[in-house]
Amino acid sequence: MIAVKDRLRAEPKSRWRFPVTLEGMLYLLPSIVLFAVFLFYPMFKTIYLSLFLTDAQGNAQIFVGLEHYSQLLSSPSFRASLKATVLFVLYTVPAGVILALGLALLANQKLKGIGFFRTLFSSTMGMSVAASSVIWLFIYNPAIGIANTIMTTLGLQEMQWLLNPDTALISVAIPTIWMNTGFSFLILLGGLHNIDASLYESGKIAGVSDFYSLRKITLPLLSPTLLFIVTVSLINSFQTFGQIDILTKGGPMESTNVIVYSIFKDAFVNFNIGSASAQAVLLFAFILIVTILQFKWSEKKVHYQ
Template sequence: MTKLKIGYRRKMLLLPFLFLLPALLLYAVFFIYPFLYTLLLSFQQWNMISPERTFVGLSNYAALMHDEVFWKSLLNTFLYLLMTLPASIAIGLGLALLIESLQRGRTVYRFIFYLPVISSIAVIAIIWSLMYDYQSGIINKLLSLFGINGPNWLSNSSTALWAVAIVGIWKSFGYEMLLYVSGLKAIDKGLYEAAELDGAGRFRRLVHLTLPLLSPITLFIIIMGVISSFQNFALIKIMTNGGPNNSSNVLVYQLYQEAFQFFSIGKAAAISVILFAIVLLITAVQLRLSRSSVHYS
């Protein structure tokens, strides 16, 4: 009888893993295997045409360390992150607070501001490229009404990355807005009433009540925003092609160039591994720092 019970318990312990097996197999095939394969490629030299591959050890990583374009792309990636993420969070939070304070039309405004998020990024990039056009673009035409001679946004080294960042902010702040709206709806209104009875004004309620209670959502937005910023490719490809003079080049676009323009698969794989390590490190630091600043209750 005891052996039967032990056997039954073992079967019950293995049963959850049996149900998880299909998902684990898909995860292994589509995530773990590609990552390990990419890691292996980063130690090889291969042009994706010849069947022969040469093991070169850390040569691909060493070549990147001496590549000025790589360091420029890395710097631009961080600059793009700093240009877009704080602004999109601030705009998203401000719009969420404004929309929730309205008595009517909340659904309409949420739909309008969320529309860029679900729009095709290729269409958005093309439309904004036309708006940035030096001669016929609407942006420079509006600036000319105020006597300002607008620059050649996408062909100027000092403005190209800023121009792309503005589009990135415009496309993403609706996502942050929607998350903050859901967070505001989850806050107990009684807390605001109690704070108001204690004499707390709107600003104090915002700083000491609303923002701390929204901190888990803010942490999630920051983590996802970092990942999204480091994956920025379509806007760069369509709007600037990384130019002029690599002024708007980012790591993902350089990865694309190394793989599909220069056919240097080893260097492209090395860039992807470095990109993964950077995102992983930033996320780990964020989670570590959030232990004392994020309030889950």
């Protein structure tokens, strides 16, 4: 047996082996091609176009450097769009995460018929943005909408929900929270199911309250899931478009003209592709900075099991 092993070692390796690095790159090639075509090329093309004046077809004509950026930063309209975007994020993200967390905690209880409520709470995931926005368009209708019917029933004055600059942004934020709650609820419920039940049993034996268990067990162990939900919710809120287009079209008086809708108008209504590209680059940079700061801040707040 030993002689056979020695003979095998002595035989030269005549078979050519494929380089490991090249083999790995071949496995990654489909993903690399998809990222290159649908992510990297559009991103670099957007940066390129932001430095040029373009024609109506989006072809670069005259190099202007950073002129689009300087015009945007000094533009009252862009600053109003930035303000509307930040306010929209502040309206939707904290309220949406807290609502989804409350529903997940409720649905995590071992109660009879709780499966029905789990289905109900996650049902908004099955509706498109367009369909949901049309439903809320009817709800806010000044003549036949249920929102004003509730207001008059409570003895309050009817409101022009989508036509008043003071209430339009909040009126769009409410449907957004409703639409995004289903996804956040399911992810948080999955995170709650991954927490070891023995920890709660030990807490009950020690005589701690439910609130203490929530603060010291549930939230620390759920923090990675919460970080994911907050990050995704932030990015989605910054990129909101569909409900704005259907409900208000950026009005009234540009009170709901968030940056993504401003990009759409500049690109496909005014055919100012250069300015729209510059806004897209600024939005990307803003989201990137906010995400990095969030991860830096949460380094000491997130606990992994």
